[in-house]
Amino acid sequence: MVSEEMDEGAKQFLAVASVQAELFAVTHISKRISLSAKNAKAIAARAGSQALGFHPITDFIDDVATNITLLVEEINVDALRLSSFAIANRNRMKTIGRVKDAQETLGLRADDCGLTNKIKELESTKEKFLIEYGRKSSDVLEALTEIRTQLQAAEMICTTSRTEATRAGDFQSNLEVVAEEVSQAVMQIKDVLQTSKLHLSQLTVRRR
Amino acid sequence: MKTQKIYDENYQWIVMGRDPDKPEKIIDTNQYIIRDGKKTMLLDPGGIEIFSSVLAATLSETNIENITDLFASHQDPDIISSLGLWNEIIPDINLYGPSIWEGFIRHFSSGDVNYIGIPDAGSSMVLETVELQFIPAHYLHASGNFHVYDATAKILMSGDVGAALESPGAPIFVDDFNEHKEKMRMFHRRWMPSNDAKIDWIRRVRDLDINMMCPQHGRIFKGDDVKRFLDWFEALDVGVAIHG
Incomplete structure:
Protein backbone atom coordinates (compact mmCIF):
# COMPACT_ATOMS: atom_id res chain seq x y z
CA MET A 1 0.00 0.00 0.00
CA VAL A 2 2.79 2.38 0.95
CA SER A 3 4.72 1.87 -2.27
CA GLU A 4 1.55 2.48 -4.28
CA GLU A 5 1.06 5.82 -2.50
CA MET A 6 4.70 6.73 -3.03
CA ASP A 7 4.35 5.92 -6.73
CA GLU A 8 1.39 8.28 -6.90
CA GLY A 9 3.51 11.04 -5.31
CA ALA A 10 6.30 10.41 -7.79
CA LYS A 11 3.81 10.51 -10.66
CA GLN A 12 2.52 13.91 -9.52
CA PHE A 13 6.04 15.26 -9.39
CA LEU A 14 7.02 13.79 -12.76
CA ALA A 15 3.84 15.08 -14.43
CA VAL A 16 4.52 18.63 -13.27
CA ALA A 17 8.20 18.38 -14.21
CA SER A 18 7.14 17.19 -17.70
CA VAL A 19 4.76 20.13 -18.06
CA GLN A 20 7.58 22.50 -17.06
CA ALA A 21 9.90 20.95 -19.65
CA GLU A 22 7.23 21.18 -22.35
CA LEU A 23 6.46 24.80 -21.52
CA PHE A 24 10.17 25.55 -21.86
CA ALA A 25 9.93 24.15 -25.41
CA VAL A 26 6.90 26.39 -26.08
CA THR A 27 8.88 29.54 -25.24
CA HIS A 28 11.47 28.52 -27.83
CA ILE A 29 8.81 27.96 -30.46
CA SER A 30 7.07 31.26 -29.70
CA LYS A 31 10.41 33.05 -30.06
CA ARG A 32 10.74 31.38 -33.47
CA ILE A 33 7.26 32.70 -34.41
CA SER A 34 8.33 36.17 -33.37
CA LEU A 35 11.44 35.88 -35.55
CA SER A 36 9.35 34.71 -38.51
CA ALA A 37 7.02 37.69 -38.00
CA LYS A 38 9.98 40.09 -38.07
CA ASN A 39 11.31 38.36 -41.18
CA ALA A 40 7.92 38.74 -42.84
CA LYS A 41 7.89 42.41 -41.90
CA ALA A 42 11.26 42.93 -43.61
CA ILE A 43 10.06 41.11 -46.75
CA ALA A 44 6.83 43.12 -46.79
CA ALA A 45 8.82 46.35 -46.49
CA ARG A 46 10.90 45.36 -49.52
CA ALA A 47 7.73 44.40 -51.42
CA GLY A 48 6.39 47.94 -50.87
CA SER A 49 2.83 48.63 -52.02
CA GLN A 50 2.44 45.02 -53.28
CA ALA A 51 2.43 43.75 -49.70
CA LEU A 52 0.67 46.56 -47.86
CA GLY A 53 -1.87 44.13 -46.37
CA PHE A 54 0.94 42.15 -44.80
CA HIS A 55 2.11 44.87 -42.37
CA PRO A 56 -0.74 44.60 -39.82
CA ILE A 57 -0.54 40.79 -40.11
CA THR A 58 3.13 40.67 -39.12
CA ASP A 59 2.46 42.99 -36.18
CA PHE A 60 -0.36 40.76 -35.09
CA ILE A 61 1.73 37.57 -35.34
CA ASP A 62 4.47 39.24 -33.31
CA ASP A 63 1.89 40.22 -30.66
CA VAL A 64 0.59 36.66 -30.51
CA ALA A 65 4.14 35.31 -30.02
CA THR A 66 4.78 37.85 -27.24
CA ASN A 67 1.48 36.98 -25.54
CA ILE A 68 2.28 33.27 -25.64
CA THR A 69 5.73 33.88 -24.13
CA LEU A 70 4.21 35.98 -21.33
CA LEU A 71 1.51 33.39 -20.65
CA VAL A 72 4.09 30.60 -20.52
CA GLU A 73 6.16 32.62 -18.02
CA GLU A 74 3.06 33.01 -15.83
CA ILE A 75 2.21 29.32 -16.11
CA ASN A 76 5.78 28.42 -15.24
CA VAL A 77 5.44 30.27 -11.93
CA ASP A 78 2.30 28.21 -11.15
CA ALA A 79 3.98 25.01 -12.37
CA LEU A 80 6.97 25.67 -10.11
CA ARG A 81 4.62 26.03 -7.12
CA LEU A 82 2.86 22.86 -8.17
CA SER A 83 6.22 21.10 -8.42
CA SER A 84 7.23 22.13 -4.86
CA PHE A 85 3.80 20.97 -3.72
CA ALA A 86 4.25 17.60 -5.41
CA ILE A 87 7.68 17.11 -3.79
CA ALA A 88 6.29 18.01 -0.35
CA ASN A 89 3.45 15.56 -0.89
CA ARG A 90 5.78 12.76 -1.93
CA ASN A 91 7.87 13.37 1.20
CA ARG A 92 4.73 13.36 3.33
CA MET A 93 3.57 10.07 1.81
CA LYS A 94 6.97 8.55 2.55
CA THR A 95 6.78 9.82 6.13
CA ILE A 96 3.29 8.38 6.61
CA GLY A 97 4.49 5.02 5.29
CA ARG A 98 7.43 4.92 7.69
CA VAL A 99 5.35 6.11 10.65
CA LYS A 100 2.82 3.36 9.90
CA ASP A 101 5.66 0.83 10.02
CA ALA A 102 6.49 2.10 13.52
CA GLN A 103 2.79 1.89 14.45
CA GLU A 104 2.75 -1.75 13.42
CA THR A 105 5.81 -2.48 15.57
CA LEU A 106 4.28 -0.71 18.58
CA GLY A 107 0.89 -2.45 18.41
CA LEU A 108 -1.49 -1.12 21.09
CA ARG A 109 1.20 1.14 22.52
CA ALA A 110 0.81 3.28 19.34
CA ASP A 111 -2.53 4.58 20.68
CA ASP A 112 -1.15 5.38 24.14
CA CYS A 113 1.99 7.18 22.98
CA GLY A 114 0.07 9.44 20.60
CA LEU A 115 1.33 7.92 17.35
CA THR A 116 -2.09 6.87 16.06
CA ASN A 117 -3.38 10.44 16.44
CA LYS A 118 -0.24 11.74 14.76
CA ILE A 119 -0.94 9.50 11.76
CA LYS A 120 -4.51 10.86 11.58
CA GLU A 121 -3.06 14.40 11.58
CA LEU A 122 -0.65 13.54 8.77
CA GLU A 123 -3.42 11.87 6.74
CA SER A 124 -5.63 14.92 7.20
CA THR A 125 -2.81 17.22 6.02
CA LYS A 126 -2.38 14.95 3.00
CA GLU A 127 -6.09 15.22 2.15
CA LYS A 128 -5.97 19.02 2.44
CA PHE A 129 -2.96 18.96 0.17
CA LEU A 130 -4.78 16.93 -2.47
CA ILE A 131 -7.61 19.47 -2.56
CA GLU A 132 -5.08 22.32 -2.87
CA TYR A 133 -3.12 20.39 -5.50
CA GLY A 134 -6.33 19.93 -7.50
CA ARG A 135 -7.00 23.69 -7.35
CA LYS A 136 -3.49 24.57 -8.43
CA SER A 137 -3.44 22.08 -11.30
CA SER A 138 -6.83 23.43 -12.47
CA ASP A 139 -5.27 26.91 -12.55
CA VAL A 140 -2.49 25.60 -14.76
CA LEU A 141 -4.97 23.80 -17.02
CA GLU A 142 -6.96 27.04 -17.35
CA ALA A 143 -3.84 28.95 -18.29
CA LEU A 144 -3.01 26.33 -20.92
CA THR A 145 -6.49 26.85 -22.40
CA GLU A 146 -5.78 30.58 -22.62
CA ILE A 147 -2.73 29.84 -24.78
CA ARG A 148 -4.96 27.74 -27.00
CA THR A 149 -7.17 30.80 -27.60
CA GLN A 150 -4.09 32.74 -28.70
CA LEU A 151 -3.15 29.90 -31.03
CA GLN A 152 -6.60 29.88 -32.64
CA ALA A 153 -6.09 33.56 -33.46
CA ALA A 154 -2.67 32.73 -34.89
CA GLU A 155 -4.15 29.97 -37.08
CA MET A 156 -6.69 32.39 -38.52
CA ILE A 157 -4.01 34.91 -39.27
CA CYS A 158 -1.94 32.25 -41.03
CA THR A 159 -4.85 31.69 -43.44
CA THR A 160 -5.11 35.44 -44.04
CA SER A 161 -1.32 35.57 -44.55
CA ARG A 162 -1.50 33.06 -47.34
CA THR A 163 -4.22 35.10 -49.08
CA GLU A 164 -2.20 38.33 -48.69
CA ALA A 165 0.93 36.56 -49.96
CA THR A 166 -0.74 35.88 -53.33
CA ARG A 167 -0.98 39.65 -53.83
CA ALA A 168 2.72 40.27 -53.13
CA GLY A 169 3.95 39.63 -56.67
CA ASP A 170 7.65 38.63 -56.71
CA PHE A 171 7.60 38.25 -52.91
CA GLN A 172 4.71 35.80 -52.87
CA SER A 173 6.87 32.70 -52.30
CA ASN A 174 8.92 34.40 -49.52
CA LEU A 175 5.78 35.38 -47.64
CA GLU A 176 4.23 31.97 -48.16
CA VAL A 177 7.30 30.38 -46.56
CA VAL A 178 6.92 32.69 -43.56
CA ALA A 179 3.21 31.87 -43.26
CA GLU A 180 4.05 28.19 -43.43
CA GLU A 181 6.73 28.55 -40.72
CA VAL A 182 4.28 30.26 -38.40
CA SER A 183 1.62 27.69 -39.16
CA GLN A 184 3.96 24.80 -38.33
CA ALA A 185 5.13 26.48 -35.13
CA VAL A 186 1.51 26.93 -34.05
CA MET A 187 0.85 23.23 -34.68
CA GLN A 188 3.91 22.27 -32.63
CA ILE A 189 2.76 24.39 -29.70
CA LYS A 190 -0.72 22.84 -29.94
CA ASP A 191 0.83 19.35 -29.74
CA VAL A 192 2.97 20.29 -26.75
CA LEU A 193 0.01 21.84 -24.95
CA GLN A 194 -2.11 18.79 -25.65
CA THR A 195 0.54 16.57 -24.01
CA SER A 196 0.82 18.92 -21.02
CA LYS A 197 -2.93 18.95 -20.52
CA LEU A 198 -2.98 15.18 -20.76
CA HIS A 199 -0.34 14.88 -18.02
CA LEU A 200 -2.25 17.11 -15.64
CA SER A 201 -5.75 15.85 -16.43
CA GLN A 202 -4.72 12.19 -15.98
CA LEU A 203 -3.65 12.99 -12.42
CA THR A 204 -6.87 14.91 -11.82
CA VAL A 205 -8.98 11.98 -13.02
CA ARG A 206 -6.97 9.47 -10.92
CA ARG A 207 -7.41 11.64 -7.82
CA ARG A 208 -11.22 11.68 -8.20
CA MET B 1 15.69 -2.65 17.56
CA LYS B 2 17.35 -3.41 20.87
CA THR B 3 16.94 -0.81 23.65
CA GLN B 4 18.67 -0.74 27.02
CA LYS B 5 18.68 1.76 29.88
CA ILE B 6 22.26 2.70 30.69
CA TYR B 7 21.43 5.31 33.35
CA ASP B 8 18.25 5.30 35.38
CA GLU B 9 17.89 7.89 38.11
CA ASN B 10 15.76 11.06 38.01
CA TYR B 11 16.13 10.93 34.26
CA GLN B 12 17.23 8.15 31.93
CA TRP B 13 19.79 7.45 29.23
CA ILE B 14 18.70 4.72 26.83
CA VAL B 15 20.73 3.18 24.03
CA MET B 16 19.06 1.84 20.89
CA GLY B 17 20.82 -0.24 18.27
CA ARG B 18 21.56 -3.66 16.80
CA ASP B 19 18.53 -3.25 14.54
CA PRO B 20 17.70 -6.66 13.00
CA ASP B 21 15.42 -4.97 10.41
CA LYS B 22 18.18 -2.69 9.13
CA PRO B 23 19.04 -3.12 5.41
CA GLU B 24 22.17 -5.27 5.27
CA LYS B 25 24.43 -2.84 3.45
CA ILE B 26 24.02 0.15 5.76
CA ILE B 27 26.28 0.54 8.79
CA ASP B 28 24.85 -0.32 12.22
CA THR B 29 24.42 2.71 14.46
CA ASN B 30 23.73 3.41 18.12
CA GLN B 31 21.11 6.01 18.93
CA TYR B 32 20.79 7.47 22.41
CA ILE B 33 17.74 8.88 24.15
CA ILE B 34 17.85 11.15 27.18
CA ARG B 35 14.40 11.13 28.78
CA ASP B 36 14.04 13.90 31.34
CA GLY B 37 10.46 14.43 32.59
CA LYS B 38 8.38 15.70 29.70
CA LYS B 39 11.37 16.31 27.49
CA THR B 40 13.26 13.80 25.42
CA MET B 41 16.35 14.32 23.32
CA LEU B 42 17.60 11.90 20.66
CA LEU B 43 21.36 11.93 20.10
CA ASP B 44 22.44 11.17 16.52
CA PRO B 45 18.96 9.86 15.58
CA GLY B 46 20.26 8.10 12.48
CA GLY B 47 19.42 7.70 8.83
CA ILE B 48 16.18 7.49 6.86
CA ASN B 66 7.57 14.53 24.76
CA ILE B 67 10.08 14.20 21.90
CA THR B 68 11.36 17.75 21.92
CA ASP B 69 15.01 17.82 20.84
CA LEU B 70 17.50 16.22 18.48
CA PHE B 71 21.27 16.43 18.56
CA ALA B 72 23.52 15.85 15.54
CA SER B 73 27.22 15.42 16.32
CA HIS B 74 28.04 16.20 12.70
CA GLN B 75 26.55 16.15 9.20
CA ASP B 76 26.87 12.55 8.05
CA PRO B 77 23.77 10.75 6.67
CA LEU B 95 17.89 20.36 16.40
CA TYR B 96 21.21 21.08 18.12
CA GLY B 97 24.11 20.74 15.71
CA PRO B 98 27.42 22.32 14.72
CA SER B 99 26.92 25.90 13.50
CA ILE B 100 29.21 25.36 10.56
CA TRP B 101 27.08 22.48 9.26
CA GLU B 102 23.71 24.24 9.54
CA GLY B 103 23.27 25.05 5.85
CA PHE B 104 24.33 21.52 4.92
CA ILE B 105 22.21 19.62 7.46
CA ARG B 106 19.11 21.61 6.45
CA HIS B 107 19.31 19.76 3.11
CA PHE B 108 18.03 16.69 4.97
CA SER B 109 14.71 18.46 5.66
CA SER B 110 12.36 20.91 3.99
CA GLY B 111 14.75 23.55 5.35
CA ASP B 112 12.58 25.07 8.07
CA VAL B 113 13.66 22.98 11.07
CA ASN B 114 14.39 24.94 14.27
CA TYR B 115 18.20 24.60 14.10
CA ILE B 116 20.15 25.67 17.17
CA GLY B 117 23.74 26.07 16.04
CA ILE B 118 26.49 25.08 18.47
CA PRO B 119 29.43 27.50 18.18
CA ASP B 120 32.94 26.09 17.62
CA ALA B 121 33.86 26.60 21.28
CA GLY B 122 30.91 24.45 22.43
CA SER B 123 27.90 25.29 24.57
CA SER B 124 25.40 23.71 26.93
CA MET B 125 21.65 23.32 27.34
CA VAL B 126 19.24 22.16 30.03
CA LEU B 127 16.73 19.57 28.87
CA GLU B 128 14.22 19.65 31.75
CA THR B 129 16.54 19.22 34.73
CA VAL B 130 19.78 17.78 33.34
CA GLU B 131 22.48 20.03 31.95
CA LEU B 132 24.13 18.70 28.81
CA GLN B 133 27.46 20.07 27.60
CA PHE B 134 28.37 20.08 23.92
CA ILE B 135 32.07 19.29 23.92
CA PRO B 136 34.10 20.26 20.81
CA ALA B 137 35.52 17.28 18.94
CA HIS B 138 36.42 19.01 15.69
CA TYR B 139 38.16 16.88 13.06
CA LEU B 140 37.13 13.73 14.93
CA HIS B 141 36.14 13.07 12.29
CA ALA B 142 34.12 15.92 10.80
CA SER B 143 35.49 19.46 10.61
CA GLY B 144 32.64 20.62 12.87
CA ASN B 145 31.95 17.92 15.46
CA PHE B 146 30.59 17.78 19.02
CA HIS B 147 30.16 15.20 21.76
CA VAL B 148 27.61 15.36 24.59
CA TYR B 149 28.73 15.23 28.21
CA ASP B 150 26.38 14.73 31.15
CA ALA B 151 28.33 15.49 34.36
CA THR B 152 25.59 14.06 36.59
CA ALA B 153 25.34 10.67 34.89
CA LYS B 154 29.07 10.88 34.03
CA ILE B 155 28.31 9.85 30.46
CA LEU B 156 30.15 11.06 27.38
CA MET B 157 28.39 10.41 24.07
CA SER B 158 31.47 10.35 21.87
CA GLY B 159 30.09 10.18 18.33
CA ASP B 160 32.49 8.35 16.02
CA VAL B 161 35.30 8.32 18.61
CA GLY B 162 35.41 4.84 20.09
CA ALA B 163 33.45 3.40 17.17
CA ALA B 164 33.94 -0.21 16.15
CA LEU B 165 32.68 -2.09 13.11
CA GLU B 166 30.85 -5.04 14.59
CA SER B 167 28.52 -7.83 13.56
CA PRO B 168 24.78 -7.07 14.06
CA GLY B 169 24.33 -9.12 17.25
CA ALA B 170 27.35 -7.72 19.13
CA PRO B 171 26.96 -6.99 22.87
CA ILE B 172 26.18 -3.44 24.02
CA PHE B 173 29.21 -3.11 26.33
CA VAL B 174 32.92 -3.76 25.81
CA ASP B 175 33.78 -6.89 27.80
CA ASP B 176 37.39 -7.44 26.77
CA PHE B 177 39.24 -4.28 25.78
CA ASN B 178 42.28 -6.07 24.32
CA GLU B 179 40.06 -8.04 22.00
CA HIS B 180 37.87 -5.04 21.21
CA LYS B 181 40.65 -2.63 20.25
CA GLU B 182 41.36 -4.56 17.06
CA LYS B 183 37.80 -3.89 15.93
CA MET B 184 38.43 -0.15 16.30
CA ARG B 185 41.91 0.14 14.78
CA MET B 186 41.13 0.50 11.07
CA PHE B 187 38.15 2.76 11.72
CA HIS B 188 40.16 5.24 13.79
CA ARG B 189 43.29 5.17 11.63
CA ARG B 190 41.28 5.82 8.45
CA TRP B 191 38.35 7.98 9.57
CA MET B 192 40.11 10.23 12.07
CA PRO B 193 42.15 12.72 10.07
CA SER B 194 44.29 14.60 12.61
CA ASN B 195 46.73 13.53 15.34
CA ASP B 196 46.75 17.13 16.66
CA ALA B 197 42.94 17.13 16.99
CA LYS B 198 43.08 13.72 18.66
CA ILE B 199 45.68 14.81 21.26
CA ASP B 200 43.79 18.03 22.01
CA TRP B 201 40.51 16.11 22.50
CA ILE B 202 42.16 13.49 24.76
CA ARG B 203 43.70 16.23 26.92
CA ARG B 204 40.29 17.85 27.48
CA VAL B 205 38.40 14.58 27.95
CA ARG B 206 40.88 13.36 30.58
CA ASP B 207 39.67 16.26 32.74
CA LEU B 208 36.08 14.98 32.64
CA ASP B 209 34.71 12.49 35.15
CA ILE B 210 33.43 9.70 32.90
CA ASN B 211 31.73 6.43 33.87
CA MET B 212 30.58 5.56 30.39
CA MET B 213 31.81 6.54 26.94
CA CYS B 214 29.12 5.89 24.35
CA PRO B 215 30.09 5.84 20.66
CA GLN B 216 27.73 5.96 17.69
CA HIS B 217 28.91 2.58 16.36
CA GLY B 218 29.97 -0.50 18.28
CA ARG B 219 30.12 -0.96 22.03
CA ILE B 220 29.93 1.28 25.12
CA PHE B 221 33.05 1.65 27.32
CA LYS B 222 32.53 1.45 31.09
CA GLY B 223 34.78 2.30 34.04
CA ASP B 224 38.46 1.60 33.45
CA ASP B 225 37.86 0.78 29.79
CA VAL B 226 37.33 4.50 29.22
CA LYS B 227 40.90 5.23 30.39
CA ARG B 228 42.17 2.21 28.41
CA PHE B 229 40.53 3.61 25.30
CA LEU B 230 42.06 7.06 25.81
CA ASP B 231 45.55 5.55 26.25
CA TRP B 232 45.11 3.33 23.19
CA PHE B 233 43.78 6.20 21.06
CA GLU B 234 46.60 8.50 22.19
CA ALA B 235 49.20 6.05 20.92
CA LEU B 236 47.41 5.39 17.61
CA ASP B 237 48.63 7.14 14.47
CA VAL B 238 45.59 8.46 12.58
CA GLY B 239 45.00 10.12 9.22
CA VAL B 240 46.86 7.33 7.48
CA ALA B 241 45.28 7.62 4.02
CA ILE B 242 47.65 10.45 3.03
CA HIS B 243 50.44 7.86 3.00
CA GLY B 244 48.60 6.01 0.24
Missing part, protein backbone atom coordinates in the same frame (compact mmCIF):
# COMPACT_ATOMS: atom_id res chain seq x y z
CA GLU B 49 16.28 3.72 6.53
CA ILE B 50 16.16 3.08 10.27
CA PHE B 51 13.69 5.87 11.11
CA SER B 52 10.72 3.55 11.65
CA SER B 53 12.69 1.34 14.06
CA VAL B 54 14.12 4.34 15.96
CA LEU B 55 10.68 5.95 16.19
CA ALA B 56 9.09 2.75 17.49
CA ALA B 57 11.92 2.20 19.98
CA THR B 58 11.71 5.83 21.17
CA LEU B 59 7.94 5.64 21.57
CA SER B 60 8.25 2.49 23.61
CA GLU B 61 9.99 4.77 26.16
CA THR B 62 8.12 8.06 25.85
CA ASN B 63 5.11 9.75 24.22
CA ILE B 64 5.34 11.58 20.94
CA GLU B 65 4.57 15.00 22.45
CA ASP B 78 23.99 7.93 9.23
CA ILE B 79 23.77 10.66 11.90
CA ILE B 80 20.90 12.84 10.75
CA SER B 81 19.49 12.06 7.29
CA SER B 82 16.19 11.18 9.03
CA LEU B 83 15.78 14.87 9.96
CA GLY B 84 13.05 15.53 7.38
CA LEU B 85 10.95 12.69 8.77
CA TRP B 86 11.31 13.89 12.38
CA ASN B 87 10.51 17.43 11.33
CA GLU B 88 7.41 16.27 9.44
CA ILE B 89 5.92 14.45 12.43
CA ILE B 90 7.15 16.96 15.07
CA PRO B 91 7.24 20.35 13.33
CA ASP B 92 8.42 22.28 16.42
CA ILE B 93 11.31 19.93 17.23
CA ASN B 94 14.69 21.57 18.01
